[in-house]
Amino acid sequence: MLLITVPAVAFGGISLLAHIMRNIPGYLDNPVRRGLWRAGHAHAGVLVLFALVAMLYVDQAALTEGTRTLVRILIAAAPILMPLGFFLSVVRPSDTKPNKLIWLTAAGGVCLGTGAILLGIGLI
Template sequence: MLELSPAALSTAGVAVLAAVTVTSGGYFMIKVATAKVPATPFQTSFFRAGHAHAGVFVILGLVCLLLTEATGLTGGWAWLARTGVLCAAILMPAGFFLSAVGRGRERPNRLVILLPVGAVLLVAGLLTLGVGLLTA
């Protein structure tokens, strides 16, 4: 049986609880798709992208968390490998959703900056974990 470190256990618990927000995002998407929430085509596409990224990245983040336990990474490197993708799972969907809010919006607002910030954490976490696995 795989034994998880205390850091991995607490991070996994938070991630699983945070996955509930993906469910609420799905409910919101149903309202957008059925026109109960008015949205421009731009908003609809950004809301869909935010919801999809959230779901995929939470699952990928949990896998990365488990795989980090198989590495010899410590300190900040272990943190980055364990949580980089999970941070991206928050930042990137937030960038999609928050940059598209507002009646009749046709273009993203300044919060679109969360997308590249999240992408940097995603790539950094994946690279760190990949190197950690190859050197374990």
Template sequence: MPSAENLILIGILLLALVTVESGGYFLTRVVRGKVPANRLQQNFFRAGHAHAAVLLVLSIAILAVISHAALDGFWLWLARVGVPIAAILMPAGFFLSVIGRDPERPNRLIVLLWAGVAVLTAALITGGIGLIAGGIAAL
């Protein structure tokens, strides 16, 4: 059973999925030509939308089991909130790096994408190792 803190965070993440849903509506307007966007913007909008949804769902899955990890302090915090943080940073990098009228390439805000990648990688490695160690300890 997830802890009370994890249950609250799972509830917040479920509500955050509603924002992804509204982003899906925006994306349908883009692909129907109702919102002007060049090919780069369309591709980045799709990638941002997909990453947001997948990372939020992955966050919920992790929170359901992370209390069994052999982690504490900073490492437990990273394993708990790293993926939700990446779920903010990565889509923000995709969306914000192509704002403006007809950009030819992503702007400097693409750094948000790479920061999200770094946080995601650290959280997944930490959580994975912690869960393996917790599982071994429970044998």
């Protein structure tokens, strides 16, 4: 499932580049939206790579099968939730401050932290 997100991140990068190259209104002229979209794209790329590497270690961890499943879900949720929070919190070109969906970034962070801690405990 995580491998499906790699082309999505690449598409997101192309979309951001198109906004810049074509000077699409609501991106370059909106610093809040521009900053959050760049952050969303960057977090997506880094977190997908982290998740792919972390998945290699899940089966090596001394965890119950249920906990392994939970770790997989938590770590895979982070590169989905965090960027969604960045993107969807300023979805309209006229948005000058994030809406309540910015909390998806915090939810993704909680998933990432919890999954990483559980995995780390299982690897000790």
